[in-house]
Structure formats: C-alpha cells, structure tokens
Amino acid sequence: MFYRSTRNSDVNVTSAQAIAQGISEDGGLFVPSEIPSVTMEDLKKLGEMTYAQRAFFVFSKYLTDYTEAEIRYCVEGAYNTKNFDTDNIAELAHIFDGTYMLELWHGPTCAFKDMALQILPYLLTTATKKIDLDKKVVILVATSGDTGKAALEGFKDVEGTEILVFYPDNGVSEMQKKQMTTQEGENVGVCAIKGNFDDAQNGVKAIFTNKEIGEKLAENGMMFSSANSINWGRLAPQIIYYVSSYAQLLKDGEIAEGEKINIVVPTGNFGNILAGYYAKHMGVPVNKLICASNANNVLTDFLTTGVYDRNRDFHATISPSMDILISSNLERLLYHLSGENDAQIREWFTALAESGRYEVTDDVKAALKEEFCAGYCDDDRTKATIKEYFDKYSYTCDTHTAVAVTVYEDYVKATGDKTKTVIASTASPYKFSGSVLSAVGNNADCDEFGLVDELAKVSKLPVPKSLAELKDKDIRFTEVIAKDEMKDFVFRSLNVK
Numbered sequence: 001m002f003y004r005s006t007r008n009s010d011v012n013v014t015s016a017q018a019i020a021q022g023i024s025e026d027g028g029l030f031v032p033s034e035i036p037s038v039t040m041e042d043l044k045k046l047g048e049m050t051y052a053q054r055a056f057f058v059f060s061k062y063l064t065d066y067t068e069a070e071i072r073y074c075v076e077g078a079y080n081t082k083n084f085d086t087d088n089i090a091e092l093a094h095i096f097d098g099t100y101m102l103e104l105w106h107g108p109t110c111a112f113k114d115m116a117l118q119i120l121p122y123l124l125t126t127a128t129k130k131i132d133l134d135k136k137v138v139i140l141v142a143t144s145g146d147t148g149k150a151a152l153e154g155f156k157d158v159e160g161t162e163i164l165v166f167y168p169d170n171g172v173s174e175m176q177k178k179q180m181t182t183q184e185g186e187n188v189g190v191c192a193i194k195g196n197f198d199d200a201q202n203g204v205k206a207i208f209t210n211k212e213i214g215e216k217l218a219e220n221g222m223m224f225s226s227a228n229s230i231n232w233g234r235l236a237p238q239i240i241y242y243v244s245s246y247a248q249l250l251k252d253g254e255i256a257e258g259e260k261i262n263i264v265v266p267t268g269n270f271g272n273i274l275a276g277y278y279a280k281h282m283g284v285p286v287n288k289l290i291c292a293s294n295a296n297n298v299l300t301d302f303l304t305t306g307v308y309d310r311n312r313d314f315h316a317t318i319s320p321s322m323d324i325l326i327s328s329n330l331e332r333l334l335y336h337l338s339g340e341n342d343a344q345i346r347e348w349f350t351a352l353a354e355s356g357r358y359e360v361t362d363d364v365k366a367a368l369k370e371e372f373c374a375g376y377c378d379d380d381r382t383k384a385t386i387k388e389y390f391d392k393y394s395y396t397c398d399t400h401t402a403v404a405v406t407v408y409e410d411y412v413k414a415t416g417d418k419t420k421t422v423i424a425s426t427a428s429p430y431k432f433s434g435s436v437l438s439a440v441g442n443n444a445d446c447d448e449f450g451l452v453d454e455l456a457k458v459s460k461l462p463v464p465k466s467l468a469e470l471k472d473k474d475i476r477f478t479e480v481i482a483k484d485e486m487k488d489f490v491f492r493s494l495n496v497k
C-alpha cells in the first residue's frame with residue numbers, strides 16, 4: 001500500500017512519508033492507493049477486543065510500512081484510561097430502539113478530535129524516525145475551535161515538535177477559547193486571527209505550499225506538517241471507531257451479521273464522514289452516510305445538486321466547529337468517485353480557488369446520491385432538538401450532535417427508513433454550556449464556569465476534570481493578528497529571520 005496525491009496520481013509515498021509531510025507539494029491530499037478490506041469474520045473477532053486492539057487491526061491495514069511493534073506502541077500510548085475517561089474509549093449509548101449515539105468526546109479535550117489527535121503525535125514521531133528525518137517538525141493548525149485544543153494537548157512537550165495554532169477571534173465558544181489560551185507546554189503557540197475559519201485554513205495552506213517559506217525553514221533545520229484533517233494521520237484513526245461500532249453492535253446482539261446500519265455525522269471539513277466512507281468501502285455494512293450541516297449548508301447543496309458554491313453568506317452559529325464553507329476532505333472523496341482522475345481534481349479545485357465554484361460530472365453526481373444523504377438545520381431547530389432529547393430521553397447532547405439528530409429525524413420522516421442508525425456525537429455538552437442550557441430553558445446569567453455548574457445540576461452528567469481545571473489557569477496567549485500576518489507570526493514564534 002502506498003499513498004498518492006489527489007492532484008498528481010504519479011506521487012507515490014509510504015504512509016510514514018504522507019503523515020510526516022501532511023500535504024503533498026502540489027497542494028493535493030494524500031489518499032491510499034487501495035482501500036483494504038475487513039470481513040464479517042474479522043468484525044466478529046474485533047467484537048471481543050479492546051479499542052486499542054481494534055485500532056491495531058485497522059492501522060495494520062493502512063500503515064503497511066510501520067512494524068507491528070511500532071503500531072502497538074502508538075495505539076497503546078494513545079487509547080488508554082489515562083487519556084480517556086471510559087474503558088471503551090468510544091462509548092456507544094443506546095438512546096432508543098435501533099438508535100445509538102457514538103460518543104467520541106471522552107478524551108482529554110472533550111471533542112471527537114481527541115480520537116485522532118491523541119495518536120497523531122505517536123504516528124508522526126514514529127514516522128520521522130522511520131524516514132530518518134532529523135528536522136524539527138512544526139505543526140501548523142487552523143481550528144474552528146476543537147482541533148486546536150486537541151492538537152495542543154496531543155503535541156505539548158513532544159520532543160522534536162513545535163505547534164502553532166490559529167483560531168478565528170470571534171468564531172469559537174468561550175470554553176474553547178479558554179482551553180487554547182491557557183495551554184501549557186514549552187513548544188506551543190496560539191494566536192487569534194481577525195477572520196473566520198476558512199481564512200485561517202487558507203492562510204495555513206498558503207504557508208505550507210509556499211516554496212520560499214519552506215526553504216527558509218529547511219535552512220533552520222525545520223519542516224512543516226499538519227494536524228488538520230488534511231493529514232492522513234488524522235483520517236486513519238477516525239476510520240477505527242466506525243469499524244469498532246459495528247463490531248460492538250454485533251457483539252451486543254443489537255444487529256445481525258451483515259445487517260446494514262446508517263451513519264449520521266455532523267459535518268464541517270468532511271473528515272469525520274469521509275472516515276465513515278472508508279469504513280463502508282472496507283466492508284462494514286453501511287446503508288446511507290447522512291451528512292448533517294448547520295446554516296452553513298454548502299455541503300447539503302453540493303450533495304443534492306453536484307454544484308459546490310462557496311459564494312454565500314457565512315453564518316456564525318451555536319455549532320461553531322461546523323462553521324465552514326470550504327470542506328477540504330471533499331477533495332479525497334471526489335478523487336475516489338471520479339476514478340482517481342487527478343486532472344479533473346486539479347480543474348475543480350483551481351475553479352474553487354479562483355471563482356469559489358465547481359460542478360461535478362453526472363457520473364459523480366450519481367455516485368454521490370448513491371452513497372450520501374444530506375440535510376441541514378438552523379440554530380432554533382438545533383435548540384428544539386436538544387430540549388426534545390433532554391425531556392424525552394433524559395439525554396443531553398451538545399449543539400453539534402443536535403444538528404446531526406435533527407437532520408436524522410428529518411431523514412426518517414422523509415424516507416420512512418427503519419435501518420438501525422449510529423449518530424456521531426462529536427462534543428461534550430459542557431463545551432457549549434450556555435447554548436445547551438438556554439435550549440433546555442435555563443437562562444442562567446453567569447460566567448462560563450457558573451454555566452458549567454448549572455449544566456451539571458440539570459444534566460446530572462459529571463463535569464470533565466479537564467474543563468473544571470481551566471477555571472484557575474492563567475491566560476498565556478492574547479495575540480490577535482490580521483489574516484495576512486500569519487507568516488510573520490510563524491517566523492517570529494520560530495525565531496526565523
């Protein structure tokens with residue numbers, strides 16, 4: 001198995017190279033040369049295993065250049081109860097008959113990003129050793145709120161790395177901001193930019209692919225890599241929990257062998273749902289992948305019409321981690337669906353960069369319809385769903401998860417589909433306490449930590465220790481810059497002249 005670039009099929013690198021580099025020099029994303037398979041026998045066996053063992057199984061298929069010992073070191077370092085507050089690592093909560101919430105937020109920063117970012121530093125430092133890269137790796141991150149903190153927590157004080165995070169000044173929740181600006185560690189930097197997530201992501205991509213900046217870094221013994229889901233090392237770990245969920249449902253007798261399930265994912269950069277696509281094409285029986293968006297519904301339109309058009313108003317919503325108009329990982333999906341047609345990908349993504357719009361071919365449109373359903377909802381409906389699930393099922397969901405639940409209920413109403421369904425629950429409600437409380441009719445007027453206490457009273461959920469501790473931490477990072485000053489910030493932080 002090797003990895004190609006979506007913009008040049010002749011690129012041919014190992015997984016270690018792809019993970020160390022983050023993005024291909026041509027601006028394309030790394031994709032596996034084939035999708036490995038998992039059989040029903042495998043899934044039955046996986047049911048008897050721990051999460052770390054299931055992860056070992058999936059990684060062995062994708063990271064074929066890593067030794068067994070290396071993979072074992074990575075999965076055991078990441079997926080344990082020092083880092084996660086549950087033995088199962090990813091919990092599968094039973095909401096009502098045939099509907100399961102895949103709780104991906106039991107890690108140290110309380111969002112699903114931990115599932116990948118707890119292991120990425122292990123995968124990456126192992127990769128740099130394997131390919132004898134004696135450079136310091138500088139991780140650049142653009143975040144809509146959750147990736148930044150999860151990446152900081154994963155990479156803090158990891159030898160041979162430095163991490164710099166950019167977040168949109170007015171685009172993250174109070175708790176998310178506090179998590180990032182109080183970050184500890186000697187190798188970390190955090191900076192707000194005047195702009196939205198797309199500006200941050202475009203800025204980071206431009207720095208990555210700028211030859212001059214790259215050479216300057218090399219002169220100083222450094223190289224860039226990425227902890228965003230453009231890095232294959234972020235995607236691969238996300239495939240695991242879909243494979244794991246199926247194995248678990250099978251073991252628990254919730255589904256029969258071969259029975260198909262739906263997967264619903266609240267989507268922003270299209271990474272999490274793409275991991276579901278890979279799981280399906282490995283052989284996990286999946287009926288529909290349901291893509292849920294908030295008012296920034298560019299993906300809903302794209303999946304239903306085949307026209308991607310980012311020329312529209314940007315909405316700041318109560319599910320800020322999904323406030324995205326350019327979904328990077330779509331590029332990987334389109335590469336697969338177009339028959340690995342790199343010329344076609346270059347054409348579409350050049351058009352996206354230049355005019356903000358492209359339209360896929362009829363074949364690709366048909367393939368999209370076959371694999372995906374899509375829907376969106378606004379903040380009012382998101383809140384109504386939080387209240388409904390709180391009242392009816394005593395289940396408290398965060399704002400992002402509630403978008404997924406709303407879109408799923410719309411889907412069931414429209415189709416009558418009774419397929420059993422796994423809904424990806426992507427954040428702890430405590431990360432968005434104010435919005436969740438107001439949704440259930442509690443308009444407590446207090447600071448962020450007062451809101452946390454209030455939410456603890458009504459939800460009866462334990463407050464994650466990592467969030468409670470933030471209250472007494474000092475703010476370390478206060479800088480706010482214009483979006484065209486990102487390069488200067490990077491050079492300054494790295495002492496590069």
Ligand SMILES: *Cc1c(COP(=O)(O)O)cnc(C)c1O
Pocket residue numbers: 111112113146147229266267268269270271272273321322400401426427
């Ligand atoms: C990042 C994030 C999403 C979106 O996931 P993508 O992989 O970018 O599609 C959804 N919910 C939460 C809470 C997130 O942090």
